[in-house]
Amino acid sequence: MNMEFILGHMNYWLFIILMMIGFYIVVARGNYIKKIVGLNVFQASVFMFYISIGKVEGGTAPIFPIDMNIDPQVIYSNPLPHVLILTAIVVGVATTSLGLALIVRIREEYGTIEEDDILEIDSAAQVSENRKEGASMGGRA
Template sequence: MSWTSLIDHAIGHYNYWVCVVLMMLGFYIVIASGNLIKKIIGLNLFQTAVIMFYISMGKIDGGTAPILVDPEKVSGPVVYTNPLPSVLMLTAIVVGVATSALGLALVVRIKEAYGSIEEDEILAADRASDAKEQAQYAASAAQAAKTEAAQQGHA
């Protein structure tokens, strides 16, 4: 493989590589960040990487936007870029903002319920309330056992 063909390969695949990098950045934010809003932003990053990937694949060299032009106005055949990725991704963007709005609404409710949007604080609060409930349950169970024993002793 000569140098020029290697460079050609790199230029021809640069878009896809950047898309992979963007997607992995989004993925990393989603799993490594503890902040819920940052997680949603990471999810958006992931989504736009996919969109960018599709659109990159649809592009044809020397093509034009997929809007039919009057054949009398141009000389020679017209190359149109693939319209299908555009159609799929256009709706995906709008659906994406609607779903991320849903995620943000959940974040707002979590903030109202827990007073925090940091994952570890929420988990700690959950664990604390779980432990409290268990302690209460154990206490009430012990109380019930005691009264039962007392009743049996009475009988």
């Protein structure tokens, strides 16, 4: 563990810390909209982690001069992670919108978007159903 190693890997660790904050928002908060925001934070951190893998020291963006006179001395960063993450961002918004549509439906059915309340409503419904079924089966269920 020398200084060079720490400086070379610090970027990855910083993005992992950000990822974990997003992860914590997803698992520890009960509000569904907040969960989706947490998922977005997590996702964006993964994107940054990926892009940082493609970075080359002293490199520049992978765009050639417009007259296409390419100087062989210029180093370009790796374009492949950029392409993958471009796709991932668009797909991420598609999945986010699907999640948000589910939240709207949940709110319509349950009248709340808090996980605790929804679990309570569900278990109360289960208990009353058991009682009803139990009575029809002679109190055995």
